[in-house]
Amino acid sequence: MEAKTCKVGLVGVGRGSAYGQIFADHPRCEIGACCDVSEAALVCFQKELQLPDNACFTNYDEFIGTGMDAVFLGTPMPYHADEVVQAVEAGVNVLSEVTAASTLDGCERIVEAVRRTGRTYMLAENCVYWPFVQQWKKMVRAGRIGEIFYAECEYLHPIPSMIVNPGTGEPRWRAGRAPLHYCSHSLGPVLEITGDRIVRAMGLGCDHRLLPEGGVGGIDIQVSLFETERGVMIKLLRSSVVPRSPHIHFYYLQGTGGYVETDRQGPSSAWLYVKREMERAEQIACPLVDESLPEQARQGGHGTAEYCVVREFLRALETGEKPALDVARAMDLSVPGLIAHDSATRGGVWLDVPSFA
Numbered sequence: 001m002e003a004k005t006c007k008v009g010l011v012g013v014g015r016g017s018a019y020g021q022i023f024a025d026h027p028r029c030e031i032g033a034c035c036d037v038s039e040a041a042l043v044c045f046q047k048e049l050q051l052p053d054n055a056c057f058t059n060y061d062e063f064i065g066t067g068m069d070a071v072f073l074g075t076p077m078p079y080h081a082d083e084v085v086q087a088v089e090a091g092v093n094v095l096s097e098v099t100a101a102s103t104l105d106g107c108e109r110i111v112e113a114v115r116r117t118g119r120t121y122m123l124a125e126n127c128v129y130w131p132f133v134q135q136w137k138k139m140v141r142a143g144r145i146g147e148i149f150y151a152e153c154e155y156l157h158p159i160p161s162m163i164v165n166p167g168t169g170e171p172r173w174r175a176g177r178a179p180l181h182y183c184s185h186s187l188g189p190v191l192e193i194t195g196d197r198i199v200r201a202m203g204l205g206c207d208h209r210l211l212p213e214g215g216v217g218g219i220d221i222q223v224s225l226f227e228t229e230r231g232v233m234i235k236l237l238r239s240s241v242v243p244r245s246p247h248i249h250f251y252y253l254q255g256t257g258g259y260v261e262t263d264r265q266g267p268s269s270a271w272l273y274v275k276r277e278m279e280r281a282e283q284i285a286c287p288l289v290d291e292s293l294p295e296q297a298r299q300g301g302h303g304t305a306e307y308c309v310v311r312e313f314l315r316a317l318e319t320g321e322k323p324a325l326d327v328a329r330a331m332d333l334s335v336p337g338l339i340a341h342d343s344a345t346r347g348g349v350w351l352d353v354p355s356f357a
Contacts, residue, residue: 006317007032009063011083012074012097013045018300019072019095019124022310024049025296029314031055035063064090070317072124073097076173077181081106088119095122095313098184100334102177104354107331107338111356114327122313122323123330125188126305127249129312131287132267133189136253136260140193145274146257148194153186154237156221157247163214163240175215179205179222179238180344183337186236187226189251197332197357198234200227202350203340210241216341224340226353236340262286331356 008023013036023029031049035057036042046056057063064071064086070093073083081101087094094114100123101107114121127133140148160166163174180203191197203224211218221239228234252261258274263286270286272278288303300306316323325333336353343351 005030006069006314007067009066009068009071009092010034010045010074011060011063011071012036012076013038013041014074019074019306019310020045020049021299022296022307023072025299026310026314028318032068033057033063033066035060060086064092068092070095070120070313077102077177078173081109084110084121085113088113088117088121091117091119093120093317095124095309096330097124098334099181099337100330102181102338104335104338107335107356111327111331120313120316120323121327121330122309122316123184123325123333124306124309124313125184125325125330125333126300126302126309127185128188128192128325129305129308130189130267130303131290132262132270132285133192135287136189137193139260140253140255141195144257145253145255145259145272148253148255149232150254151190151194151232151234152237152250152252152261153190153234154248154250155182155186156237156239156242156244158242158244159240160211160214160218163211163217169213171213171215171217174240175217177240178216178341178344179219179240180224180236180337180341182238182240183224183236183340184333185249186238186251187234187336188333190234190253191228191332193253194228194230194232196228196230196232197355198226198336198353199229199355200350201225201336201340201343201353202348203342203344204348205344210243214241222341222344224337224343226336226340236337238337260284328356
């Protein structure tokens with residue numbers, strides 16, 4: 001991309017608003033259009049970003065034809081595959097919210113369309129860009145805790161009102177999203193740190209004690225085991241309804257020479273044990289904010305993670321290089337959860353995870 005303003009479109013202003021201001025504040029970007037099926041939400045977003053009426057759409061077909069360089073997709077998972085394919089076929093680059101798609105077929109369609117059109121695609125997996133993840137990556141790559149052979153990750157976040165409307169009892173779109181389908185916030189940091197990919201998966205959990213009207217999205221809890229290309233075992237625990245406060249992202253890496261794990265109350269602090277250096281584990285910082293970045297980098301709701309996602313996406317557009325979370329890596333972070341849920345519906349059989357490399 002030449003040294004000019006990048007015209008960005010935003011779809012799904014609920015999540016898009018978290019990224020919208022970051023794009024709008026970037027000296028090389030302008031918000032060219034936004035789109036949402038909710039006119040009320042669109043009006044609020046239009047006011048926030050001071051957009052003209054002719055830049056606001058409720059129809060995606062009309063929106064995607066407005067001559068944008070790139071689009072951020074903040075829409076529900078079931079729409080991602082169709083929207084990505086339509087965008088890249090229109091010559092538009094895509095930064096897509098997680099998970100890449102809600103079905104394996106959708107993931108395959110995205111990969112095919114991106115490679116056929118040559119457009120840039122990046123998965124907006126923000127947890128990968130937390131500073132502590134990059135710090136752990138350097139530590140692991142330096143061999144400080146030895147060879148990693150086991151890892152755990154958990155994301156327990158009760159959101160029953162986002163699965164079933166508490167006023168009407170009507171299911172929302174997340175009622176169709178199994179807990180294990182929403183796996184990239186958990187697997188992303190582990191695979192980023194280890195540089196590995198998952199080759200086999202099995203899952204368990206299909207019970208409905210807590211939100212029986214919530215469809216697969218209301219499954220009490222699901223657990224999965226994964227085997228990676230390098231022989232690492234990963235355990236993932238996921239729930240969108242289990243009673244827990246505060247909600248938790250948890251990460252644990254066990255190496256031959258020690259371990260590192262986040263605090264059980266969430267990633268506000270962590271514990272590190274290095275066998276040759278310590279008698280017992282020591283508490284260490286676990287930053288979510290990169291203090292070297294400007295104040296506006298804290299917009300987005302997850303420390304400075306969203307800012308770093310946008311920065312990497314724009315770097316890829318400017319240089320023509322693949323982004324770190326390109327279409328192949330996006331599938332490494334998304335497909336294992338789809339396969340693991342499939343396994344759970346079959347009683348926990350081991351299933352192969354396809355490669356998109």
